[in-house]
Amino acid sequence: MHLGFMVPNRAAIALVIKSPDAKGSTFFPKNTLWMIRIQFEQPHMAPPDVTNLTPLPNPRRVVTANNASTGIGEVLFNDAPQTTIGFNGILREAAIWTTSQSPADNSSREDAALKPVEGLVSLGGTNCRVTDLGPGQASPMHRTNSIDYNIIISGRAVHVLEDGSEQEVGPGDVVVQRGTNHRWENRTNDWVRWVSVLVEATPVEVNGKVLGPYTEGVDEHP
Numbered sequence: 001m002h003l004g005f006m007v008p009n010r011a012a013i014a015l016v017i018k019s020p021d022a023k024g025s026t027f028f029p030k031n032t033l034w035m036i037r038i039q040f041e042q043p044h045m046a047p048p049d050v051t052n053l054t055p056l057p058n059p060r061r062v063v064t065a066n067n068a069s070t071g072i073g074e075v076l077f078n079d080a081p082q083t084t085i086g087f088n089g090i091l092r093e094a095a096i097w098t099t100s101q102s103p104a105d106n107s108s109r110e111d112a113a114l115k116p117v118e119g120l121v122s123l124g125g126t127n128c129r130v131t132d133l134g135p136g137q138a139s140p141m142h143r144t145n146s147i148d149y150n151i152i153i154s155g156r157a158v159h160v161l162e163d164g165s166e167q168e169v170g171p172g173d174v175v176v177q178r179g180t181n182h183r184w185e186n187r188t189n190d191w192v193r194w195v196s197v198l199v200e201a202t203p204v205e206v207n208g209k210v211l212g213p214y215t216e217g218v219d220e221h222p
Contacts, residue, residue, distance in 0.1 A: 054191045056154065058083060059094050059130040065109055081113050090137040096195075099125035119213065120198055121146045127198040131184075133157065138185040140216035146198040148177035155192030158185040179204040181214060 058080035065076040083094045095113040099105070101124050117127055121144050130153075133139070141162065156170045162181040169175060179201060186192050204211040213219070 054092055054132050054134070056132055056191050056193055059096070059193075061096050061113075063097065065106070068109070076109060077111065086131075087139055090134055091139065092132040094130040096128040096130060098122045098127045101125055120144050121200050121213075122198070123200055125200065127196075129196050129198075130193065131196060132191050132193045133184055133186045134191060135186055135189045139183055140218075141181050141183045142213075142215045143179060143181045143211065144198065144213055145179065145201055145203050146177075147179070147201045148175075148199075149197045150175040150177060151195045153193045153195060155186070155190050156188055157192045157194065158187055159183075160185055179211065183216075 060080050061077060062075060063077040064073055066072065067074050081094045081096060083092050085091070086093045095117075098112050098115050098117055100115070100122055104125065115122075120127060120129075133155075141160075152169050152171055152173045152175075154171055156168060159167045159169055159175050160183040167175070
């Protein structure tokens with residue numbers, strides 16, 4: 001009896017069993033060819049662990065709340081929030097906190113960083129996040145319906161607008177981004193980190209034209 005393996009793709013293996021020409025066997029008659037296809041299911045893949053993606057330490061957050069019984073202030077969360085990869089792997093993002101209304105609800109004790117946010121803007125509220133951009137990388141040109149307060153923490157970045165104007169920013173600098181198309185570039189050999197607080201805003205309207213959300217390479221340019 002002859003055994004052979006064929007691997008047509010990564011998802012399946014075909015096992016070929018051929019009986020001898022002279023005589024068969026109890027299970028395999030002579031001069032017959034049997035093929036057994038074994039299909040492998042793709043395992044469930046957990047989100048990638050990007051803890052060590054950058055030399056920068058995971059951001060730490062300290063979130064306070066009032067004790068539900070005494071009303072005395074206490075620490076609710078003191079941890080390093082989960083990080084994810086954004087824009088096809090060129091940057092690392094950490095969700096710090098979100099709100100979904102204004103005024104915000106300070107009574108809830110739920111972890112608001114775990115609430116899903118479609119895109120970058122929390123409708124009716126705010127979105128606080130930390131972004132790390134890799135050396136030599138650049139984000140796509142993009143615009144959101146929000147006003148963004150961006151505070152550079154470490155490294156140096158270049159903030160590029162659609163008209164080609166550029167501003168190099170470093171630790172302590174604040175970029176107030178008001179619904180304009182923009183891009184972040186890292187032209188250095190080091191990672192750059194900034195904190196952003198995005199607040200939902202009404203879309204900008206110029207000469208009767210509404211300038212809505214846009215991401216280069218994803219949306220048609222308005």
